[in-house]
Amino acid sequence: MDELVRGLLQAIQLIFSADPALYEIIFLSLRVTGFALLISALIGIPTGATLGLSRIRARGFITALLYTGMGLPPVVVGLFVYLMLSRSGPFGVLGWLFTPSAMIVAQIIIAFPLVAGLTMAAVQGVDPALRVQVRSLGATRAQELWAVLREARLGVVAAIVAAFGGIISEVGAVMLVGGNIEGKTRVLTTAIVLNTRTGEFSLALALGIILLLLAFAANVALLRLQGKN
């Protein structure tokens, strides 16, 4: 109990302390997750929409793959990305291992199936008659797709929220491919792990509270998007 109270107090202290090391960690967390989320959304939303609207035969198989991908253990993704980016791996020449780029790649792999899978489900929930109606009103193919996405926007935003929650709080992959290097690849989750291991419980707790606050703020922002008409 003592630990908890001390952690809370320290968290408040830390937030207002303007400690540059802390802000660096927060900033990196947001940068890595933000980039990964942006790219996942840019690929995942069109992919999900296309899958949701098309009547291709392989859709059942692709859906199963995507839904499996939604439950990928981050640590397995980390291992895979590690092997790909390690010096002897196929993408070793990039020199990305133990850099934020590697962490972004890993988080994209985690977030993409979430965005695509949930977008697909949302698009499938839109009244099929809507497409015929907007085409009849003179929509081009692209405008038709856009109309369906707009109708499915509650679900699309939910997909982004789910993906964001999945990767901002993820530790296994960023730890493996980033290496938790101070001032370089240390993010909130890896810092929490480190501080817990070294017995700095109140600091770990403080970081955890900051992580929760960030996630809360980001979700509020995303939900405002959903509410807009």
Add this chain to the structure above:
Amino acid sequence: MWRCCGCKARTRKQKGKVGTLIYRIKRLQQEYERRVVLDVEELEIGAGEMFALVGPSGAGKSTLLRLLNFLEAPTRGQIVYQDQVVNGNLPIETRRQVTTVFQRPVLLRASVRANVAYGLALRGQRANGRVDEMLARVGLAALADAPARRLSGGEMQRVALARALVIEPRVLLLDEPTANLDPYNVGLIEEIVREQNRTRGTAIVLVTHNVFQARRLAQRIGLMLNGRIVEVGDARQFFDAPKDPRTKAFVQGEMVY
């Protein structure tokens, strides 16, 4: 066979009345999963006329409307729209001259005003008061900012009609537009449609199973049964002197189907 010949002869006789044609259909067939649902030997629709197609549900009326709106490609045969053969690469400008109001209005999750403005937005046009004018015409000015999906069935259908009319189509296709609506809304919608046809010369193809509605609105009426057009005639002739016994049975409400 006599039916086809008779049908052709009648159509030819009517050409003078129809004036410029907007649609010419020849040997049109539509198949779904190898089942022929539409088989129209010949049909012509004039620019600016109000043509009604009656018949029981499942006769192929809605299929024909989808083809007239270029929403599907015909399995066989030809539709000529204003001297253009309808195929997959119809220019978007041509496609945008025709629109449909369906039996069940599908409105966007947005305000009434945004729904009515939708067709203009698709064309990159500004509303410039046209939307509000149209809302007043369908009696929905007071509900302009209401969420469209909260309206009653009749109000929703009037939104759909306003949304179709505001883009000033050359052809307005109506697919059972007032089925399941109350008499007040039916009257309102019919009056707007009639006015659109008379004062703006919009060609209207009305599909209905309600012969009374066809009689109230249309100048020319066709009966459709099992995917085929049985008879086409002037409204008066169609009701008072039908040439086909099936037409007689249908207009008198005696047809069993």
